[in-house]
Amino acid sequence: MSEGALLELRDIEAGYGPFRALFGLSLSIEPGEAVALLGANGAGKTTLARVATGLVAPTAGEITIDGEDFTGAPAWRFARAGVAHAPEGRSVFASLTVAENLILSFHRRRGRQGVGAGLDQAYEIFPRLGERHDQMAGTLSGGEQRMLALARVLVESPRLLIADELSLGLAPIIVDEVYDKLSAIRQSGTAVLVVEQHVGHALELCDRVVLLDHGATGWEGPTDEAADVVVTQMFDTSGGGTRG
Numbered sequence: 001m002s003e004g005a006l007l008e009l010r011d012i013e014a015g016y017g018p019f020r021a022l023f024g025l026s027l028s029i030e031p032g033e034a035v036a037l038l039g040a041n042g043a044g045k046t047t048l049a050r051v052a053t054g055l056v057a058p059t060a061g062e063i064t065i066d067g068e069d070f071t072g073a074p075a076w077r078f079a080r081a082g083v084a085h086a087p088e089g090r091s092v093f094a095s096l097t098v099a100e101n102l103i104l105s106f107h108r109r110r111g112r113q114g115v116g117a118g119l120d121q122a123y124e125i126f127p128r129l130g131e132r133h134d135q136m137a138g139t140l141s142g143g144e145q146r147m148l149a150l151a152r153v154l155v156e157s158p159r160l161l162i163a164d165e166l167s168l169g170l171a172p173i174i175v176d177e178v179y180d181k182l183s184a185i186r187q188s189g190t191a192v193l194v195v196e197q198h199v200g201h202a203l204e205l206c207d208r209v210v211l212l213d214h215g216a217t218g219w220e221g222p223t224d225e226a227a228d229v230v231v232t233q234m235f236d237t238s239g240g241g242t243r244g
């Protein structure tokens with residue numbers, strides 16, 4: 001175990017009903033650190049992101065935040081402790097406008113008073129959302145929906161942002177824009193755990209790489225030593241990585 005860890009997962013087992021997705025996984029993130037969590041489809045990355053944000057309770061192992069026990073704690077306690085989750089997929093309310101999506105989120109977290117300031121900040125982070133504030137979220141492009149989902153959590157200035165497959169299905173130019181924002185929040189001192197199947201941007205952003213393989217840590221080390229390992233383990237079809 002590491003002393004000053006912001007978030008620490010120890011010997012985590014987790015799954016869905018009888019199905020087990022994580023097998024004794026340990027991972028720790030220091031304040032301000034940027035970690036890339038890589039791995040083939042089905043390796044357990046999303047499950048780990050859910051465990052680390054309180055959405056899935058582990059069946060064994062321990063979770064601490066700043067050394068305090070969070071094992072089995074509800075998701076809102078993780079959020080309150082500054083651990084934010086940008087989930088995989090299009091996590092917006094399709095039939096509400098951009099502004100309504102943001103208002104709903106800010107109102108819940110900071111009350112009526114904080115809504116106006118939250119909107120201003122969100123539109124400053126992603127000006128495109130301001131331009132489209134009146135548009136139904138369901139009619140936004142995939143990239144804009146991802147910006148909306150990300151704006152909701154970035155405005156809360158989390159201490160740790162866990163971002164799941166931000167680049168999936170997005171045009172390269174949008175991926176660049178989203179990663180520019182991640183880089184900026186990193187520089188402001190926020191720790192990030194970036195879950196990606198597409199590794200280029202994640203490697204550029206992060207100091208450290210954790211490679212998941214069948215629900216356990218396959219490799220862990222500094223980014224500059226990761227390139228070869230990542231290429232062999234993720235793209236070697238004989239290596240046994242599950243493929244979707």
Ligand SMILES: Nc1ncnc2c1ncn2[C@@H]1O[C@H](COP(=O)(O)OP(=O)(O)O)[C@@H](O)[C@H]1O
Nearest residue numbers: 016019021039040041042043044045046047048
């Ligand atoms: N909601 C769920 N119900 C049942 N099984 C799931 C669920 N989500 C993921 N799994 C299974 O857990 C394993 C790990 O999945 P996941 O964590 O989504 O991997 P990754 O994000 O690396 O692709 C996979 O075998 C997947 O089929």
Ligand SMILES: [Mg+2]
Nearest residue numbers: 045046088165
């Ligand atoms: Mg996933």
